[in-house]
Amino acid sequence: MASEMAQPGFWARVQRASVERLHIRLESLLVLVALSAAMALLSPFFLSLSNFLNILLATSTIGVLAIAATFVIGSGGLDLSLGSVMGLAGVAGAFVAVNLGWPPVFAVIACILAGGIAGYINGQLVTRAFVPAFIVTLGMLGLARGLALVISQGRAIYGLPAAIVYIGQGRPFGIPMPVIILVLTAIVAHCVLAYTRFGRHTLALGDSEGAARAAGIRVEHHRRIIYTLSGALAGLAGLLFTARVNAGDPTAGINYELTAITAAIIGGTNLFGGRASILGTMIGALIMGVLQNGLTLLAVQSYYQQMAIGAVLILAVFIDQYQVRKESRV
Amino acid sequence: MTLLSLQGIRKSFGAVDVLHGVDLSVAAGEVVGLVGDNGAGKSTLMKTITGIYRADAGSIEFDGKDILALDPGQRRELGIEMIYQDLSLAKQQDVASNIFLGREPTRKVFGLFPGFVDKAEMDRQAAKMIERLGARLPSINRSVGSFSGGQQQTVAIARALTFNPKLVIMDEPTAALAVREVQSVLDLIRRLRSEGIAVILISHRLNDVLSVTDRIVVLRHGRADADLVTSKTNMNEVVSRIVGGGDISAAAAHEQRG
Amino acid sequence: MTAFVLKINRFTMAFGIALAMSTIGVAKAEDGEYGVLMKTLANPFWGAMGQGVEDGAKEAGVKYFQQAAESDQAAEPQLNLCNTMLERKPVAMITAAINSTNLLPCLKAAQDAGVKVVDLDGNLDPAVLDKEGIKITFRIGSDNVAAGGQGAEYLVSKLGKDAKGPVLVIEGLSGNITGAKRAKGFADKLKELAPGLEIVASLPGDWDRGKAASIATDTLTAHPDLVAIFCANDGMALGAVESVYAAGKGEQVTIIGVDGNSDAVKSIKEGRLNASVAQLPYLVGKQAVENVKKALAGEKVEESIAVPTLVLTKDVLDAGKEPMLQYVK
Numbered sequence: 040m041a042s043e044m045a046q047p048g049f050w051a052r053v054q055r056a057s058v059e060r061l062h063i064r065l066e067s068l069l070v071l072v073a074l075s076a077a078m079a080l081l082s083p084f085f086l087s088l089s090n091f092l093n094i095l096l097a098t099s100t101i102g103v104l105a106i107a108a109t110f111v112i113g114s115g116g117l118d119l120s121l122g123s124v125m126g127l128a129g130v131a132g133a134f135v136a137v138n139l140g141w142p143p144v145f146a147v148i149a150c151i152l153a154g155g156i157a158g159y160i161n162g163q164l165v166t167r168a169f170v171p172a173f174i175v176t177l178g179m180l181g182l183a184r185g186l187a188l189v190i191s192q193g194r195a196i197y198g199l200p201a202a203i204v205y206i207g208q209g210r211p212f213g214i215p216m217p218v219i220i221l222v223l224t225a226i227v228a229h230c231v232l233a234y235t236r237f238g239r240h241t242l243a244l245g246d247s248e249g250a251a252r253a254a255g256i257r258v259e260h261h262r263r264i265i266y267t268l269s270g271a272l273a274g275l276a277g278l279l280f281t282a283r284v285n286a287g288d289p290t291a292g293i294n295y296e297l298t299a300i301t302a303a304i305i306g307g308t309n310l311f312g313g314r315a316s317i318l319g320t321m322i323g324a325l326i327m328g329v330l331q332n333g334l335t336l337l338a339v340q341s342y343y344q345q346m347a348i349g350a351v352l353i354l355a356v357f358i359d360q361y362q363v364r365k366e367s368r369v
Numbered sequence: 370m371t372l373l374s375l376q377g378i379r380k381s382f383g384a385v386d387v388l389h390g391v392d393l394s395v396a397a398g399e400v401v402g403l404v405g406d407n408g409a410g411k412s413t414l415m416k417t418i419t420g421i422y423r424a425d426a427g428s429i430e431f432d433g434k435d436i437l438a439l440d441p442g443q444r445r446e447l448g449i450e451m452i453y454q455d456l457s458l459a460k461q462q463d464v465a466s467n468i469f470l471g472r473e474p475t476r477k478v479f480g481l482f483p484g485f486v487d488k489a490e491m492d493r494q495a496a497k498m499i500e501r502l503g504a505r506l507p508s509i510n511r512s513v514g515s516f517s518g519g520q521q522q523t524v525a526i527a528r529a530l531t532f533n534p535k536l537v538i539m540d541e542p543t544a545a546l547a548v549r550e551v552q553s554v555l556d557l558i559r560r561l562r563s564e565g566i567a568v569i570l571i572s573h574r575l576n577d578v579l580s581v582t583d584r585i586v587v588l589r590h591g592r593a594d595a596d597l598v599t600s601k602t603n604m605n606e607v608v609s610r611i612v613g614g615g616d617i618s619a620a621a622a623h624e625q626r627g
Numbered sequence: 628m629t630a631f632v633l634k635i636n637r638f639t640m641a642f643g644i645a646l647a648m649s650t651i652g653v654a655k656a657e658d659g660e661y662g663v664l665m666k667t668l669a670n671p672f673w674g675a676m677g678q679g680v681e682d683g684a685k686e687a688g689v690k691y692f693q694q695a696a697e698s699d700q701a702a703e704p705q706l707n708l709c710n711t712m713l714e715r716k717p718v719a720m721i722t723a724a725i726n727s728t729n730l731l732p733c734l735k736a737a738q739d740a741g742v743k744v745v746d747l748d749g750n751l752d753p754a755v756l757d758k759e760g761i762k763i764t765f766r767i768g769s770d771n772v773a774a775g776g777q778g779a780e781y782l783v784s785k786l787g788k789d790a791k792g793p794v795l796v797i798e799g800l801s802g803n804i805t806g807a808k809r810a811k812g813f814a815d816k817l818k819e820l821a822p823g824l825e826i827v828a829s830l831p832g833d834w835d836r837g838k839a840a841s842i843a844t845d846t847l848t849a850h851p852d853l854v855a856i857f858c859a860n861d862g863m864a865l866g867a868v869e870s871v872y873a874a875g876k877g878e879q880v881t882i883i884g885v886d887g888n889s890d891a892v893k894s895i896k897e898g899r900l901n902a903s904v905a906q907l908p909y910l911v912g913k914q915a916v917e918n919v920k921k922a923l924a925g926e927k928v929e930e931s932i933a934v935p936t937l938v939l940t941k942d943v944l945d946a947g948k949e950p951m952l953q954y955v956k
Contacts, residue, residue: 090714097707193833194800195726197755208732234485236473239462243470246459252421253457254471255442280703284729290700313461335711338692345697 133287158270
């Protein structure tokens with residue numbers, strides 16, 4: 040079988056190298072750079088270290104949720120409960136630290152545990168009851184939010200201990216703690232997804248469940264782990280949120296799951312599964328962060344910002360599908 | 370020496386009975402053709418061998434071991450491989466990822482972290498296997514979804530052959546291929562036989578089946594209706610056994626049950 | 628080649644979007660810019676306040692830029708907006724915090740940078756501010772205690788100071804400082820003016836119309852001779868109105884709300900709701916800007932500025948002569 044492809048041009052080779060070596064799509068990175076350049080030209084306040092740290096800080100909570108979304112969507116699933124679970128986890132942590140008065144480390148554990156349990160339940164329902172993930176996680180969205188309101192009795196829980204507040208507002212070496220936590224989480228998550236068996240099996244699962252099964256991958260077991268992991272990450276995001284606003288807020292994270300999924304898609308995750316990269320998702324989250332930051336600095340109303348984000352999302356998916364259709368043989 | 374022995378295999382999906390007690394045996398280095406009309410249960414039977422489906426009743430012995438309780442991964446390790454009709458490839462992954470899916474080689478990073486997949490090693494071995502098959506692919510690193518049908522099948526074949534299989538099941542391997550490619554698949558089957566690897570070939574192209582198999586098993590109404598020796602039979606006999614002669618009422622009943 | 632062209636188009640598109648967006652309402656940074664951060668513009672209350680800020684800024688010849696979060700529960704997005712606005716180096720930040728702690732890190736940073744901080748509409752808790760070491764320039768908002776008191780004054784003017792009978796108070800969200808102040812203001816003033824009017828129940832209505840309606844119905848059952856209901860906001864007052872009229876006691880029970888929103892105004896004109904103590908968010912916004920200008924000029928400014936509230940009744944609305952009515956939006 041002779042090769043039917045012409046020798047690919049320089050640009051295509053650069054694109055491919057970017058995907059293979061760095062696991063990111065070159066287009067996303069270029070859009071981020073171009074957008075940043077545009078903002079720097081338009082606003083004298085954009086280009087400064089403190090503003091960059093500000094952008095990273097603003098992106099940190101959503102970033103952690105986007106990492107969760109990347110794993111789930113990459114495996115062919117969907118988690119609409121991310122924002123609500125985040126709110127529940129934050130309230131759980133605040134409850135443990137304030138109402139129960141336990142040491143801060145228990146509050147941290149409570150956040151991640153609450154998220155993980157919610158994710159575990161999602162996983163059980165999706166794999167054993169065969170209810171579609173869309174519906175299961177939609178149900179959990181309401182369940183978690185309701186539970187958060189019950190635990191907190193509808194009010195924010197104030198009075199968090201200093202150690203917890205430091206997680207959200209501390210600046211070791213001048214870098215905000217949430218940024219450090221996000222970067223560490225992203226690095227670990229990226230390595231897992233791109234370089235370990237578990238990560239590769241996750242993407243294979245999203246690509247073709249039949250292929251995964253034929254390869255001996257325990258499909259249902261794997262999915263359960265993914266959903267539990269997603270919940271635990273939402274728990275971590277809940278901890279960051281609570282620490283940043285210094286309150287266990289039951290209304291935290293409303294609509295955050297949509298933003299997280301948007302970041303993953305803009306970053307090159309295939310909504311139907313099989314292709315995902317954590318670095319790509321981080322770039323997607325940063326694109327949204329730069330857009331919001333820049334437009335705020337330019338005093339553009341937040342409603343227009345939402346329109347801009349929507350437009351970028353549609354554009355990103357269009358470009359993505361264009362590439363996919365060009366490459367595949369349909 | 371019998372490599373694979375199926376006895377009394379039954380399988381239903383809800384109210385639909387597909388396999389009604391199938392007996393089948395394959396010897397090492399033997400090529401067995403499995404033919405039958407649509408809905409006879411050929412693919413289902415094969416999937417009970419690879420473990421994708423769990424048989425409701427009956428026994429499966431492979432290489433002297435009872436494998437009924439083993440999952441697909443474990444059965445692969447014993448040497449059972451299958452090239453599926455739809456190829457079951459992960460279209461967005463590259464060649465090496467597909468070949469090694471589920472059994473990726475790992476290495477330690479910085480001498481510290483285990484569990485990292487050894488991509489370089491995977492690529493190396495995948496390239497070697499592709500070369501052994503005498504095929505040329507556009508690139509080891511492109512997603513297989515961008516390959517032609519024949520190239521994708523090469524990847525599926527490589528996946529089945531890389532890990533020293535003892536039994537290779539091929540489900541309609543020539544259905545979508547050009548003439549030259551069909552011949553290379555048949556040559557491949559002959560090569561496998563000469564290496565002592567057993568092959569089960571499912572195909573509706575009876576000329577191919579007659580040209581390359583040692584035995585032909587006809588599946589009808591979820592049962593192994595005939596077990597013919599290829600050298601002693603001909604096209605007419607095979608077709609009439611597939612269609613079933615005068616047994617129209619049984620055919621109608623089977624179709625009715627689904 | 629097509630791929631390369633598409634790449635160029637993508638850059639141009641991204642650039643173009645950014646440019647297009649920027650032509651909408653750009654204000655170049657100059658000295659003396661005020662940053663105004665609202666809770667959300669979805670509520671007409673805040674819309675009126677925004678209008679007041681705009682007019683105040685125009686009159687004072689001051690440049691400002693304004694942002695708002697997408698809902699009055701978006702605590703973290705509001706914090707992110709605050710931080711970003713700070714990057715634009717305003718001389719003053721006028722903020723309406725969604726809760727009493729979410730903006731603290733930003734306000735602290737503002738203080739460290741020498742930016743004047745103003746608490747718009749009294750959302751920040753003074754105790755919390757002290758703990759964080761944040762000293763705000765001033766807080767401005769309606770005096771909720773006085774507003775409650777005005778409600779009591781209206782009731783006494785209607786029933787007379789020798790009146791006797793049971794009264795129901797429906798509070799706001801349990802623990803919320805605004806609702807608590809209004810309820811207390813009403814209760815204290817009522818005791819002072821008409822000791823015969825006894826508050827038999829003071830229950831949290833959570834700012835919810837339905838909940839207030841249930842509370843009213845239950846209280847009417849326990850006290851069929853109820854003479855008045857005071858609610859900490861209009862939404863709850865309108866819920867109480869429905870219950871009272873459903874029980875056929877519209878004439879017997881005097882119902883008073885707080886806020887003066889358009890639904891309440893309509894109900895008062897129809898003769899159902901008796902009165903509402905209207906806040907004047909427009910004035911709050913306008914005076915906030917005026918006072919910041921004064922503070923920046925070095926003049927002395929009150930630490931806590933109370934913007935008056937206005938009791939709206941059918942008579943007042945019909946006469947239309949009250950000068951402050953123009954500020955009721």
